[in-house]
Amino acid sequence: MTAASDDGLAARRGALTLIEGAMARRGGLDETMGGALAGLEGRDRAFARNLAMTTLRHWGQIERVLASRLASPPPAPVMALMRIGLAQALFTDVADHAAVATTLDLAQAEQPTRPFKGLINAVLRGLLREPPVLRDEDLAPDWLLARWRAAFGAADAAAIAGAIADEALTDLSLKDSADAAALAQTLEAGALPGGTLRSQLRGDITLWPGYPEGQWWVQDAAAAIPARLLNIKPGQTALDLCAAPGGKTLQLAAMGGTVTALDRSASRLRRLRENLARTQLHAEVIAEPAETWADERTFDALLLDAPCSATGTFRRQPEVLWLVRPPEIAKLAMVQARMLHAAARRAAPGGRLVYCVCSLEPEEGEAHVENFLKYHPDFQLEPVSPSEGGAPAASVRPDGSLRILPHHMEGGMDGFFVVRFKRSQG
Numbered sequence: 001m002t003a004a005s006d007d008g009l010a011a012r013r014g015a016l017t018l019i020e021g022a023m024a025r026r027g028g029l030d031e032t033m034g035g036a037l038a039g040l041e042g043r044d045r046a047f048a049r050n051l052a053m054t055t056l057r058h059w060g061q062i063e064r065v066l067a068s069r070l071a072s073p074p075p076a077p078v079m080a081l082m083r084i085g086l087a088q089a090l091f092t093d094v095a096d097h098a099a100v101a102t103t104l105d106l107a108q109a110e111q112p113t114r115p116f117k118g119l120i121n122a123v124l125r126g127l128l129r130e131p132p133v134l135r136d137e138d139l140a141p142d143w144l145l146a147r148w149r150a151a152f153g154a155a156d157a158a159a160i161a162g163a164i165a166d167e168a169l170t171d172l173s174l175k176d177s178a179d180a181a182a183l184a185q186t187l188e189a190g191a192l193p194g195g196t197l198r199s200q201l202r203g204d205i206t207l208w209p210g211y212p213e214g215q216w217w218v219q220d221a222a223a224a225i226p227a228r229l230l231n232i233k234p235g236q237t238a239l240d241l242c243a244a245p246g247g248k249t250l251q252l253a254a255m256g257g258t259v260t261a262l263d264r265s266a267s268r269l270r271r272l273r274e275n276l277a278r279t280q281l282h283a284e285v286i287a288e289p290a291e292t293w294a295d296e297r298t299f300d301a302l303l304l305d306a307p308c309s310a311t312g313t314f315r316r317q318p319e320v321l322w323l324v325r326p327p328e329i330a331k332l333a334m335v336q337a338r339m340l341h342a343a344a345r346r347a348a349p350g351g352r353l354v355y356c357v358c359s360l361e362p363e364e365g366e367a368h369v370e371n372f373l374k375y376h377p378d379f380q381l382e383p384v385s386p387s388e389g390g391a392p393a394a395s396v397r398p399d400g401s402l403r404i405l406p407h408h409m410e411g412g413m414d415g416f417f418v419v420r421f422k423r424s425q426g
């Protein structure tokens, strides 16, 4: 981790604000980024962001360790300080004495935390004297881990939990695969199955080669698989029903499809339009809910990347694991079922429909398949063959749908469920 400059207190305050934003609501880390990091120089910005992400990735372990040393939880600002102090000492290359000293300086600087300096000092120094046992299984909330064990078995659940603390490299999808060799070199990237480039570069992506020219966009290796499975040919029509911010729309347009990109969120569609403009790709963009969009057209290819709990995206947003609640999963599953039915009537005879979610929860994935086929006898499941579209062989289920787990690829990938249906000819 890059060292913070000066006394490093401003960078650590930035990290505290980012963590608070992330744990307040989904997307909160990105929303707080501008304010939290304002006034920080490049090195301190990187330090603040890394410290926030490290703390969020190890959240479960940190909570358990602190709970074991505290008779009762102290006020929230004190807990927040102890978390970042512990995260630095245990999980970064900040020296132990610096981790403790800066945490005490932060406590001293604010009236509500000042009286707790003694407690913070005792807890942190005690943990450094007798280092805690850190278990992978504490990286996830108990209830989610229990669900993953029930759904995937003990070994896969343990591997998922083990991946929570891993930092993800940046994956890129290319507009034109002919640029792959040259871009791989300038972006210090390796090619993954399916054509994704995995870059070793870090920092501001807008400064990386090929970004201003629109030669690539950031897209996790797993997220790039669903659109490839539609395998559209130039001139075929495609409807992306939940399109923003647009990674999959860009793929469909780059394949030569005549693409319609629908999303209920006008603000998220602004990002999609920017992405289209930068890459000089074309799509018709419509801000409407998929279920009620009053348009009678049917399409050769449909992509439904439905709103979901996003538990598969913990490598880049670890806080999702701590924000999601069981009732939310049940509610989202109902929304997804409705959207699948709405999508079905947009398929032309012989058309394909790919449904996907970046969730690890079977209610949002596997559970939809049987119901969908029951209510839509004119559709059949079209199995994905091993390695098709870059899908890891381990992800292919017996019925030919995909359950992509983060450890299915060396270096990790997001968790996804993907299934492809085909409508009969008539």
Ligand SMILES: C[S@@+](CC[C@H](N)C(=O)[O-])C[C@H]1O[C@@H](n2cnc3c(N)ncnc32)[C@H](O)[C@@H]1O
Pocket: 241, 242, 243, 244, 245, 246, 247, 248, 249, 262, 263, 264, 265, 268, 288, 289, 290, 291, 305, 306, 307, 308
């Ligand atoms: C998982 S994200 C889509 C990501 C996108 N496919 C991509 O690759 O960049 C889900 C999207 O569904 C949109 N959404 C939620 N409910 C919707 C609805 N009823 N109709 C259309 N879009 C909806 C959200 O605004 C969000 O942008």
